[in-house]
Every structure is written in C-alpha cells, then in structure tokens.
Amino acid sequence: MRTTGPLRADARRNREQIIETARAVFAEQGPGATMDEIAQHAQVGVGTLYRHFPDREALIHAVLADGLDRMVALADAARSEETWAWDALSRFVHGCAELRLDLLVSVAGAQVHRVAATPEIGEGRARLLDALDRIVAAAHGEGALRTDVGAGDVMGAIGLLVRGLPTLPADLGEELRERTVRLVLAGMRAHPAPAPPGTAMTAGELIRRLSEHGDEQGDEQKKDE
Numbered sequence: 397m398r399t400t401g402p403l404r405a406d407a408r409r410n411r412e413q414i415i416e417t418a419r420a421v422f423a424e425q426g427p428g429a430t431m432d433e434i435a436q437h438a439q440v441g442v443g444t445l446y447r448h449f450p451d452r453e454a455l456i457h458a459v460l461a462d463g464l465d466r467m468v469a470l471a472d473a474a475r476s477e478e479t480w481a482w483d484a485l486s487r488f489v490h491g492c493a494e495l496r497l498d499l500l501v502s503v504a505g506a507q508v509h510r511v512a513a514t515p516e517i518g519e520g521r522a523r524l525l526d527a528l529d530r531i532v533a534a535a536h537g538e539g540a541l542r543t544d545v546g547a548g549d550v551m552g553a554i555g556l557l558v559r560g561l562p563t564l565p566a567d568l569g570e571e572l573r574e575r576t577v578r579l580v581l582a583g584m585r586a587h588p589a590p591a592p593p594g595t596a597m598t599a600g601e602l603i604r605r606l607s608e609h610g611d612e613q614g615d616e617q618k619k620d621e
Contacts (some may be wrong), residue, residue, distance in 0.1 A: 414455070484579055
C-alpha cells in the first residue's frame with residue numbers, strides 16, 4: 397500500500413526505484429520473483445525494501461497502483477495535447493506498449509486478484525476507463541474509430557501487446573511489438589491507415605533473424621572461453 401505522509405527525497409527515490417524495478421522483474425520472471433531478487437535488482441538493501449513494503453502483497457499493490465497512475469497520466473496527456481482523438485488513442489496505445497504498462501498482466505496471479513479488489517485499485521481502474529472511454533467516444537465522433545471497438549477492446553489489446561515475446565531477442569521483440577501495435581491500430585480504424593514501417597516480417601525473415609542472434613551469442617561465448 398502507499399505510504400502515508402511525505403517522504404524524504406532519498407526515501408522517495410528508493411521507493412520509486414523499488415516499484416519500477418519490481419514492475420520490470422515481475423514482467424520478466426512472473427509473480428514468483430522473490431523480494432531478495434527485487435532488492436538486488438533495485439540496488440537497495442533488503443531492509444530498505446521491507447521498510448517501504450512489509451510483504452509481497454504491499455509491493456504488488458504499489459506496482460498495480462503505479463501502473464494505473466501512469467496509464468491515467470498517459471491518457472490525460474494524450475487527450476489534452478492531441479488535436480484529434482484518433483491521435484490521442486494511438487499515442488495512448490503506443491505509450492502503454494513502449495512502457496510495458498497494463499492493468500494486471502505483468503504481475504498476474506491469484507494474489508493479484510485479491511490485491512486488485514482494494515478500493516484504491518478499483519478507483520484507479522475507474523479513472524483509467526473513464527479517461528479512455530472519453531477518448532474512444534471522441535474517436536467515434538470523428539468517424540476514425542470503428543463503431544464496434546470500445547474502451548474494453550482497447551484495454552484487451554493493450555494487455556496482449558505488453559506481454560511481449562520473452563523467447564525472442566530484445567531488439568527483435570521490440571521491433572515486432574512496434575509493428576503489431578501499428579497493425580492492431582490499423583485494424584481499429586474505420587478507414588484505411590498508413591502501412592506500418594518496414595517490410596512484412598515473414599516466417600523466413602523471422603527465422604533468419606533468430607539464426608543471426610544465435611550465431612552472435614555463440615561467437616560471444618567462444619570469446620569468453
């Protein structure tokens with residue numbers, strides 16, 4: 397849960413670093429990541445971690461609340477700064493995918509569902525869906541978004557996009573995620589959209605890229621021997 401009262405600057409930085417690290421570790425390793433692993437990756441002592449978050453449930457709660465806050469901020473900024481609602485929607489989806497933000501996917505598990513039932517998480521989810529619903533309604537009004545696409549559909553697509561493909565090299569995974577985001581958005585449009593960048597990622601191209609990555613890893617291992 398969130399701490400009460402103001403924190404010193406160094407304590408606030410530690411807390412933010414722990415939450416950011418926990419989100420990344422949970423996304424990579426799943427909910428089985430230990431508190432010790434998170435402290436190590438965050439470069440803080442285990443005692444510091446437990447001072448901010450007395451147990452895993454408190455840490456997971458903070459990760460979920462932080463993710464919701466970030467998504468609401470993305471939606472609000474997109475809505476206020478973009479002229480067209482379609483551009484706001486695209487910016488929101490791209491931002492969530494790039495930052496690996498989603499509601500519950502990154503720390504999915506039985507424990508999450510209990511934490512997600514808290515009033516704070518419920519309020520954050522309601523704020524997010526309200527902000528996104530406004531963007532979706534405006535995009536419908538522009539005639540840019542298909543009428544059979546709602547805010548729930550957008551959140552579902554984001555949840556799938558941010559999962560990524562952990563078996564792929566990071567650079568190739570990012571390239572595929574970017575292309576997939578553009579393809580998903582193109583499918584949501586009520587009229588033709590610009591083609592995604594680059595050429596189609598065929599099965600042969602994917603195999604070639606994976607083979608090159610395997611060769612590079614093999615060369616690096618030989619150098620280390």
